[in-house]
Amino acid sequence: MAITEEPLALTSGETFAERPLGVLTRPQPKGTWRDWLSSVDHKKIGIMYGVAAMFFFLVGGAEALLIRTQLAFPDQGFLSAEVYNQIFTMHGVTMIFLFVMPLAAAFANYLIPLQIGARDVAFPRLNALSFWVWLSGAIFLNTSWIVGGGGADCGWFCYAPNSGVTFSPTNGVDFYAIGLLIAGIASLVSAVNLIVTVLNMRAPGMTLFRMPVLTWMLLVTQFLLAFALPVITVALFLLIFDRLFDSQFFDPAAGADPLLWQHLFWIFGHPEVYIIILPSFGIISEVIPAFSRKPIFGYTFMVFSGIAIGFMGWGVWAHHMFVSGIGPISVAAFSLATMFIAVPTGVKILNWLATMWGGQLRFTTAMLFAVGTVAMFTIGGLSGVTHSLAPADTQQTDTYYIVAHFHYVIFGGGVLGLFAGIYFWWPKVFGHFLNEKRGRLHFWSMLVGFNLTFGPMHVLGLQGMSRRIDTYSAGFGFEFWNLVSTIGSYLLGLSVLYFLYNVWRSKKEAVNLPAPGPDPWDARSLEWSVPSPTPEHNFDVIPVIESQDDWWFRKYSIEDDGSVVRVASVEEAAQKGDATGVHLPSPSFWPLVLAVGLPLIGYGLIFNLWLCVIGGLLTGGAMYAWALEPVDDPDAGHGHDDHGHDDHGDDDHGDDGHGDDDDPVAVAADSEGEA
Amino acid sequence: MTSMTAEAAAVSHDHDPHATNTGISNTKLAMWLFLSTECLLFGGLISTYLLYKTRGNGQVLPTDIFDIMFTSVSSFVLLASSLTMVLALSAAVRGDMHRTRVWLMVTALLGAVFIGGQVYEFTSFYYEGLGYTTNPAASAFYTLTGFHGIHVSLGLLMLMSLFVAAGQGKLTAKNHETIEIVGLYWHFVDVVWIFIFTVIYLIPAE
Numbered sequence: 001m002a003i004t005e006e007p008l009a010l011t012s013g014e015t016f017a018e019r020p021l022g023v024l025t026r027p028q029p030k031g032t033w034r035d036w037l038s039s040v041d042h043k044k045i046g047i048m049y050g051v052a053a054m055f056f057f058l059v060g061g062a063e064a065l066l067i068r069t070q071l072a073f074p075d076q077g078f079l080s081a082e083v084y085n086q087i088f089t090m091h092g093v094t095m096i097f098l099f100v101m102p103l104a105a106a107f108a109n110y111l112i113p114l115q116i117g118a119r120d121v122a123f124p125r126l127n128a129l130s131f132w133v134w135l136s137g138a139i140f141l142n143t144s145w146i147v148g149g150g151g152a153d154c155g156w157f158c159y160a161p162n163s164g165v166t167f168s169p170t171n172g173v174d175f176y177a178i179g180l181l182i183a184g185i186a187s188l189v190s191a192v193n194l195i196v197t198v199l200n201m202r203a204p205g206m207t208l209f210r211m212p213v214l215t216w217m218l219l220v221t222q223f224l225l226a227f228a229l230p231v232i233t234v235a236l237f238l239l240i241f242d243r244l245f246d247s248q249f250f251d252p253a254a255g256a257d258p259l260l261w262q263h264l265f266w267i268f269g270h271p272e273v274y275i276i277i278l279p280s281f282g283i284i285s286e287v288i289p290a291f292s293r294k295p296i297f298g299y300t301f302m303v304f305s306g307i308a309i310g311f312m313g314w315g316v317w318a319h320h321m322f323v324s325g326i327g328p329i330s331v332a333a334f335s336l337a338t339m340f341i342a343v344p345t346g347v348k349i350l351n352w353l354a355t356m357w358g359g360q361l362r363f364t365t366a367m368l369f370a371v372g373t374v375a376m377f378t379i380g381g382l383s384g385v386t387h388s389l390a391p392a393d394t395q396q397t398d399t400y401y402i403v404a405h406f407h408y409v410i411f412g413g414g415v416l417g418l419f420a421g422i423y424f425w426w427p428k429v430f431g432h433f434l435n436e437k438r439g440r441l442h443f444w445s446m447l448v449g450f451n452l453t454f455g456p457m458h459v460l461g462l463q464g465m466s467r468r469i470d471t472y473s474a475g476f477g478f479e480f481w482n483l484v485s486t487i488g489s490y491l492l493g494l495s496v497l498y499f500l501y502n503v504w505r506s507k508k509e510a511v512n513l514p515a516p517g518p519d520p521w522d523a524r525s526l527e528w529s530v531p532s533p534t535p536e537h538n539f540d541v542i543p544v545i546e547s548q549d550d551w552w553f554r555k556y557s558i559e560d561d562g563s564v565v566r567v568a569s570v571e572e573a574a575q576k577g578d579a580t581g582v583h584l585p586s587p588s589f590w591p592l593v594l595a596v597g598l599p600l601i602g603y604g605l606i607f608n609l610w611l612c613v614i615g616g617l618l619t620g621g622a623m624y625a626w627a628l629e630p631v632d633d634p635d636a637g638h639g640h641d642d643h644g645h646d647d648h649g650d651d652d653h654g655d656d657g658h659g660d661d662d663d664p665v666a667v668a669a670d671s672e673g674e675a
Numbered sequence: 676m677t678s679m680t681a682e683a684a685a686v687s688h689d690h691d692p693h694a695t696n697t698g699i700s701n702t703k704l705a706m707w708l709f710l711s712t713e714c715l716l717f718g719g720l721i722s723t724y725l726l727y728k729t730r731g732n733g734q735v736l737p738t739d740i741f742d743i744m745f746t747s748v749s750s751f752v753l754l755a756s757s758l759t760m761v762l763a764l765s766a767a768v769r770g771d772m773h774r775t776r777v778w779l780m781v782t783a784l785l786g787a788v789f790i791g792g793q794v795y796e797f798t799s800f801y802y803e804g805l806g807y808t809t810n811p812a813a814s815a816f817y818t819l820t821g822f823h824g825i826h827v828s829l830g831l832l833m834l835m836s837l838f839v840a841a842g843q844g845k846l847t848a849k850n851h852e853t854i855e856i857v858g859l860y861w862h863f864v865d866v867v868w869i870f871i872f873t874v875i876y877l878i879p880a881e
Binding site for chain 2: 122123188191192193195196199200201202226227228229230231233234235237238241245246247248249251254255256257260264
């Protein structure tokens with residue numbers, strides 16, 4: 001990848017001052033793969049999130065193909081019922097927690113600092129910690145296939161009492177609960193970090209209502225994460241205590257109420273839907289204006305409807321529970337709230353259409369994916385409104401109609417949007433384009449495959465085919481559409497492989513092609529004002545922002561008669577990326593060490609408590625080492641080109657972001673280092 | 676910050692590398708955000724307890740056996756530690772690091788007394804037949820108060836770390852904000868206890 005090959009000129013030449021605590025020094029970039037393990041650069045962390053997410057996309061995709069293979073024909077025994085349960089559970093968990101969320105995190109990490117004009121996030125080491133903790137949780141979760149006696153088999157929602165030891169005696173659910181707790185720590189740390197970044201580190205003049213819509217949507221997403229994750233944390237703790245320590249939270253025989261799990265889960269689970277979809281909404285809100293050559297239509301409406309979704313997302317969770325016996329008043333209230341939440345979503349769809357209306361449309365691959373997102377999400381949104389009618393939902397619930405709905409929302413709305421972002425920002429991140437011709441074939445094969453896979457599920461659901469059954473009998477009229485769906489899923493799988501081929505080939509061909517330059521799409525936000533790939537230090541000079549779409553107005557001005565006149569070429573307006581001596585936060589290995597300890601604690605809880613001791617010592621020791629390692633600020637007090645935001649990078653020691661891991665010495669050492 | 680002109684903002688950035696858009700330091704803002712997420716954590720645990728507090732499954736309930744006098748005293752001790760925490764910060768702001776250390780230690784000791792009281796309470800409950808697995812009410816009670824106890828214990832760890840750092844001269848008056856941030860956490864833990872105490876001990880079970 002291009003960024004690895006960049007010499008780390010800005011920091012590698014520095015020598016580090018000796019510190020009293022000489023045993024703990026910050027590692028130096030060496031230009032090898034080891035830099036990635038210790039990197040605190042938001043761009044590298046973003047790339048690592050993206051690569052790991054794509055890996056788990058393949059894992060989750062393979063699981064999906066196993067499901068579809070089993071269901072291609074009636075009465076098949078390709079997978080046993082037990083294995084089938086595990087596969088569809090792990091498919092859901094993998095796709096949500098290990099693919100869509102981290103891929104959105106990749107965009108958040110890479111783009112938020114660039115879009116607000118900062119040199120890094122508020123707490124660079126915590127950022128690295130988020131990634132490594134998430135990865136350790138993801139690996140932990142999947143090791144249940146090997147050491148846990150199989151994956152979790154309770155569905156991604158893992159309803160009690162099915163999740164109890166009685167009904168799920170293998171360790172799969174333990175891995176599910178602990179794995180998601182670990183991944184939750186990562187997301188919580190990341191959410192706090194990115195919220196502080198957006199609120200505190202915007203460039204001069206970058207007011208909140210000058211921020212790009214993507215940054216806004218990612219900010220709303222982080223708030224949703226910050227407040228939804230503690231609730232699932234409680235639920236997962238109760239579950240794990242039930243399973244490991246015989247507590248009585250979900251055992252109806254002891255007088256407990258299994259509905260407690262459903263409420264806790266969906267109070268998290270519904271905001272989670274918006275956590276998945278809002279980053280994609282943000283991405284296409286950047287892509288559509290760029291390829292319509294128009295500013296986003298109704299910027300303020302776009303932002304406020306995103307915020308409205310963020311708030312209303314908390315008031316609709318029980319629409320997942322219409323048949324759980326929650327009573328007519330609850331059903332009526334949540335039914336109404338669910339209808340209302342369609343309003344801000346509709347506002348967004350109309351605003352994207354209005355942005356395109358009368359624009360000079362360029363259907364690049366990114367634009368195709370963006371338009372595809374709008375169309376497919378609209379279908380998913382409309383079928384969602386049909387669920388909001390509780391009597392209709394009573395018929396639809398637990399059928400394939402629901403499966404069709406949420407795949408149109410999550411894949412059609414979420415994943416297609418993320419692919420739009422991948423094609424759009426690829427040249428910025430890697431310094432070369434993804435081939436457009438192959439990209440278009442990728443788009444069309446994916447769109448057709450997607451619709452072939454999930455479109456028929458509407459029919460199957462209305463015909464009454466249940467979700468989560470491992471097979472079905474011949475003669476109910478399910479055969480044809482199931483076969484169509486399976487064929488579609490293979491096409492979808494091929495389109496993903498073709499995307500990876502495009503990545504590989506485009507990289508190979510790039511040497512013979514002209515470089516894309518800073519702003520290949522003639523776009524509007526700040527990340528396009530710096531060279532591609534983005535220099536290590538982001539901005540030579542922190543820009544001073546004078547308007548919304550500031551970068552656009554450095555290239556163009558609008559005359560009195562409304563015509564647009566170019567005032568500067570990209571080369572004139574863009575930064576050169578050649579600043580030297582910009583102080584950047586030093587790398588650190590401690591986030592990685594800390595993250596390695598957590599799955600050890602997890603294995604320890606399940607298998608042998610001594611492992612907990614080792615994991616605890618590793619994690620606790622890493623926290624203190626983190627706190628005590630020097631800030632390494634060799635330029636302190638002299639030689640700064642720019643006393644800009646990068647200095648805040650040194651503030652990352654206060655790691656108060658997550659769980660119960662607050663460490664005051666961290667803050668103390670931090671201040672000492674800066675003294 | 677919207678009222679600030681771009682130029683003024685630029686100037687302030689040039690002269691104060693620690694200026695933030697909100698005027699609140701990154702670490703302090705992060706702590707506030709973290710504490711706001713903690714509200715949801717305790718909210719979930721308190722709701723669980725409220726749902727289960729009368730579900731005894733024919734066994735003894737926490738509300739049958741608690742000693743409201745004893746816990747009132749230990750709660751008072753915990754709340755008093757918020758005062759000493761403020762005194763520690765105030766001493767640090769004045770530059771009196773000796774007093775800071777004294778008050779940090781007093782705060783930690785008061786917190787330790789509270790934790791000691793909780794250990795005693797759990798032990799006596801256990802001998803009165805209320806184990807962790809006895810019934811849903813017991814599980815919810817121990818989980819809620821236990822989570823709070825763990826938060827207090829981590830607070831103790833932070834206070835002792837500050838105490839040591841101040842003793843080594845690494846924590847000086849200049850970075851009194853560190854003490855303030857730990858104090859935020861400590862006060863939060865105390866405030867949460869007011870809610871928990873009210874919910875468990877003061878609101879009568881029907």
